[in-house]
Amino acid sequence: MTSLLRIAFLFAACIGAALAQAARAPVEPTEVDRIVAIVNDEVITLNELHARLDSALVNLKRQGTPLPPREVMERQMLERLIIDRVQLQTARDTGLRIDDAQLDQAINRIAAGNKMTLAQFRQALEQDGIRYAKFREEIRDEMTVARLREREVDNRLVIGDAEVDNFIAAEAAKGGSGDEVEVAHILLRAPESASPEQLQKLKAKADEIVERIGKGEDFSQLAASYSDAPDALQGGAMSPRPLDRLPALFAEAVAKLKTGEVSPILRSPNGFHIVKLVARKGGIVLPPVQQTHARHILVRVNELVSESEALHKLTGLRERLEHGGDFAELARLYSQDGSAAKGGDLGWLYPGDTVPEFERAMDALQPKEVSEPIKSPFGFHLIQVLERRVQDVSSERQRMAARQVLRERKLDEAYQDWLRQIRDRAYVEYRLEER
Numbered sequence: 034m035t036s037l038l039r040i041a042f043l044f045a046a047c048i049g050a051a052l053a054q055a056a057r058a059p060v061e062p063t064e065v066d067r068i069v070a071i072v073n074d075e076v077i078t079l080n081e082l083h084a085r086l087d088s089a090l091v092n093l094k095r096q097g098t099p100l101p102p103r104e105v106m107e108r109q110m111l112e113r114l115i116i117d118r119v120q121l122q123t124a125r126d127t128g129l130r131i132d133d134a135q136l137d138q139a140i141n142r143i144a145a146g147n148k149m150t151l152a153q154f155r156q157a158l159e160q161d162g163i164r165y166a167k168f169r170e171e172i173r174d175e176m177t178v179a180r181l182r183e184r185e186v187d188n189r190l191v192i193g194d195a196e197v198d199n200f201i202a203a204e205a206a207k208g209g210s211g212d213e214v215e216v217a218h219i220l221l222r223a224p225e226s227a228s229p230e231q232l233q234k235l236k237a238k239a240d241e242i243v244e245r246i247g248k249g250e251d252f253s254q255l256a257a258s259y260s261d262a263p264d265a266l267q268g269g270a271m272s273p274r275p276l277d278r279l280p281a282l283f284a285e286a287v288a289k290l291k292t293g294e295v296s297p298i299l300r301s302p303n304g305f306h307i308v309k310l311v312a313r314k315g316g317i318v319l320p321p322v323q324q325t326h327a328r329h330i331l332v333r334v335n336e337l338v339s340e341s342e343a344l345h346k347l348t349g350l351r352e353r354l355e356h357g358g359d360f361a362e363l364a365r366l367y368s369q370d371g372s373a374a375k376g377g378d379l380g381w382l383y384p385g386d387t388v389p390e391f392e393r394a395m396d397a398l399q400p401k402e403v404s405e406p407i408k409s410p411f412g413f414h415l416i417q418v419l420e421r422r423v424q425d426v427s428s429e430r431q432r433m434a435a436r437q438v439l440r441e442r443k444l445d446e447a448y449q450d451w452l453r454q455i456r457d458r459a460y461v462e463y464r465l466e467e468r
Contacts, residue, residue, distance in 0.1 A: 129184065
């Protein structure tokens with residue numbers, strides 16, 4: 034046998050022995066992905082959970098919040114994902130959808146807010162390791178949840194004239210609109226039809242958290258570990274606001290606290306709350322209000338006119354405007370609204386005078402600019418802003434401000450109550466502990 038053949042023979046023998054040994058050796062399985070929860074007819078995977086958790090951890094570290102144990106964060110984030118999934122399913126099942134045109138407008142506004150073109154913004158995302166397609170769908174989901182909340186909670190909250198009158202009288206007696214406060218909170222949410230045993234267990238958990246706070250544990254870390262509120266992973270921090278714009282339950286408790294102090298356990302229909310006063314500033318004065326003078330053309334959707342037909346009609350009208358058409362004349366001819374006789378003129382509008390979809394589009398326009406066709410509960414609109422002004426108004430402004438304060442007091446509690454209802458109706462199966 035030649036030396037070359039001998040070397041080849043020995044090499045083959047070594048490879049064969051190695052393969053035989055590998056076949057006999059036990060192989061450790063590697064987990065690629067798995068289901069950690071089933072929510073109605075959809076699943077949440079471990080990779081989804083870890084991706085959201087990693088993002089939340091980056092934000093908590095940036096805020097300087099002491100981090101809870103990883104397994105605690107996993108459970109908290111899984112609850113956030115379940116709530117998000119239930120809301121998106123509710124939107125889907127009720128026909129609410131953000132189309133590509135609306136999504137593109139929103140992303141263009143985000144890019145412009147970062148002083149970038151869309152191409153530059155997309156490049157910046159990819160440099161940060163964020164896939165543009167994934168970013169688009171995350172923004173679509175955020176917009177969907179926001180629109181769902183507007184439809185199911187915000188737009189259904191009614192503030193009566195008697196409530197406004199009582200509020201104005203109370204504020205006049207106090208002599209002002211109160212301090213501005215920064216508050217953090219922990220919510221232990223109770224199921225809609227909680228048994229006495231469930232409530233007792235939640236109360237015991239709240240007592241334990243209060244005891245741990247009293248021993249010096251970090252409030253934001255405990256909020257991230259145990260709170261069921263949407264802002265839990267921000268340490269429970271609520272945005273700064275006047276004291277009178279807190280939910281009434283919180284405002285009453287916070288009014289008695291010094292900076293850094295924590296309230297007793299508060300009970301509401303949503304569960305148990307613990308509130309901390311983070312900071313307090315002196316009394317504030319309501320700023321002057323911005324008014325917008327606008328006009329529109331409305332094409333309604335009904336049994337005779339489909340959405341696509343209404344959209345096509347307004348697209349054609351917008352093209353005529355771009356080529357010198359007269360807005361007022363086209364409004365008189367085509368708008369299906371009481372303002373048509375006035376050339377679509379809506380007069381001076383205050384914040385909150387129109388539905389959210391209309392107001393968002395109107396606020397994004399420059400004077401004399403015409404919007405793309407905008408969908409609202411009334412149909413499709415072309416909107417033009419004529420001018421804007423900032424000024425104080427007397428009793429009308431006072432009542433509008435009072436109504437807005439009362440809305441802000443009630444909105445968060447109403448939203449939490451609605452979340453609890455749709456969460457309790459959902460079928461949820463946990464598989465996080467399965468290994």
